[in-house]
Amino acid sequence: MxxxxxxxxxxxxxxxxxxxxxxxxxxxxxxxxxxxxxxxxxxxxxxxxxxxxxxxxxxxxxxxxxxxxxxxxxxxxxxxxxxxxxxxxxxxxxxxxxxxxxxxxxxxxxxxxxxxxxxxxxxxxxxxxxxxxxxxxxxxxxxxxxxxxxxxxxxxxxxxxxxxxxxxxxxxxxLDPATHHPVPRDLRFGGALSFLGNRLPDREARVEEFFLRPAAAMGDRRFVLGGSGWQDKALPPSVTYAGHVYTRDHNAFNCSPRAVLNISRESMARYGFSPATRVFEAAGAGACLITDAWEGIAQFLEPGIEVLVARNGDEVVEHVCALSADAAARIGRAARRRVLVEHTxxxxxxxxxxxxxxxxxxxxxxxxxxx
Structure with missing residues (x-):
């Protein structure tokens, strides 16, 4: 044909x-x-x-x-x-x-x-x-x-x-539903909050603010960092570095922690309306997503219902501390329903x-x- x-x-x-x-x-x-x-x-x-x-x-x-x-x-x-x-x-x-x-x-x-x-x-x-x-x-x-x-x-x-x-x-x-979908939890990636992203010049300062500073403030909880290039970065003791996470492990990475963090690169944050692939990967897996604030997010996921939004590291801390397992599961299910209907x-x-x-x-x- x-x-x-x-x-x-x-x-x-x-x-x-x-x-x-x-x-x-x-x-x-x-x-x-x-x-x-x-x-x-x-x-x-x-x-x-x-x-x-x-x-x-x-x-x-x-x-x-x-x-x-x-x-x-x-x-x-x-x-x-x-x-x-x-x-x-x-x-x-x-x-x-x-x-x-x-x-x-x-x-x-x-x-x-x-x-x-x-x-x-x-x-x-x-x-x-x-x-x-x-x-x-x-x-x-x-x-x-x-x-x-x-x-x-x-x-x-x-x-x-x-x-x-x-x-x-x-x-x-x-979202490609055939690739990103719910799977059983994996202890390698379990914890309070996980972030997956390569170390890039216009991302590093935002990772420090939205992920590493909250991790240092909540030293009694486990945080997981995935992505290439972070091996020589000084990390708080509460952060476990997972290195490069292959695509075959993305679902487990997203399904295992209480919540998954999305951090826009500085250039993307300036322009807005640029949801990263990680947003849809996490939503497709039914993960509870916390994202930094960016213009246009409601076009893709409804804040407070399908996604949690943080304007700075302090608000990340507030979300993580307040998030129960039931609430996280509810937000993850709502996000998955939305992207399957509108964003494949x-x-x-x-x-x-x-x-x-x-x-x-x-x-x-x-x-x-x-x-």
Whole structure:
């Protein structure tokens, strides 16, 4: 059966979440597109030891092409293979050869092939180009048929439109119910509060405020920190460091503690309307989520009913101290119901089709044939 759209997608990694927070997002969107009859080939560089830390094998719902990074030859061969696709997507933050890819994919535009830039860190991209008028990507923005972002709402859309974007549309993070769902508790991750996130420059100060300071203030309770890069960080005695948490353990990580904490990066917090993948992962697992405050949260979860909101570390302490097991379970169930009804990747795939002006059709499963 012929796929409805043939999509070539250049991103950081589909098969590894190692130093790659966008992996869950890519997988959810692409699996949903496949289920609706589209075929995706995902091109990713062999970089940052991601292939050594795979979370999944090549999936049945996408072709994966891993290209070498020692020279430009590998990416040029990948670009040649992608020619003929109906939609070519260049994601931000591939990590190797980004400037080359951003320009090269535009040479593939034709009456039969549209090109999109998919920004999985729009605040960082916009900060960069707004502060540097000579940034090469700035001049390329008006040439893309579409700019997609995984968050940002009106502020990000307005900023991209001011830079000449023809179409800018947020395709928010969501839940893949087949991947994130309730599981039994795991003692490794049990405690009062857990946080999962890699150590990044624009996140660290907020982690100190919203997680480490409360942990120090509640030294009689157990806190669990997961993610890469924290091994040399001074941590309060109440914090157990779990290291990199593979995707297969995300459900247990979310289901085991009394509550799970979401902390926006500083750049995301400035722009608002950018729920992280962790929000939907936790909600899908039925976890009680405490999140830092950000504009637009009620669009996704109702504060006080489906999520607890904290403006600072003191309010995190208040929530943790007041939270009973029954209340936590009630909030987690309500959050799961909400995201299943309104915020799955199937919903996002439908939205993407509307933006691409893909005619309505009966969804069908595509068999990924060998090239």
């Amino acid at each position: 012929r796929p409805y759209l043939n999509i070539a997608f250049f991103g950081s990694s589909l098969v590894s979440a190692y130093w790659n927070g966008a992996a869950t997002y890519y997988r959810g969107i692409i699996r949903a597109l496949h289920g609706r009859g589209h075929a995706v080939t995902f091109y990713e560089p062999d970089a940052y030891d991601r292939q050594k830390h795979r979370d999944i094998e090549d999936p049945p719902w996408a072709r994966v092409r891993v290209y070498p990074t020692g020279s430009e030859d590998g990416v040029m061969r990948a670009l040649d293979e992608a020619r003929g696709a109906d939609l070519i997507v260049k994601a931000s933050g591939v990590g190797v050869g980004d400037a080359l890819l951003e320009a090269a994919v535009l040479d593939m535009r034709s009456p039969h092939a549209r090109v999109a830039f998919w920004d999985v860190d729009a605040p960082a991209t916009l900060d960069r180009v707004q502060h540097d008028p000579t940034d090469p990507f700035r001049a390329l923005i008006p040439r893309y048929d579409f700019i997609f972002t995984y968050g940002g709402g009106a502020p990000v859309v307005s900023a991209y439109r001011a830079l000449g974007a023809r179409v800018c549309a947020p395709i928010y993070n969501a 990747y199937e919903h996002r795939a439908e939205e993407l089709e509307r933006i691409l002006d893909v005619p309505r059709h009966e969804a069908h499963t595509v068999t990924m044939e060998a090239p």
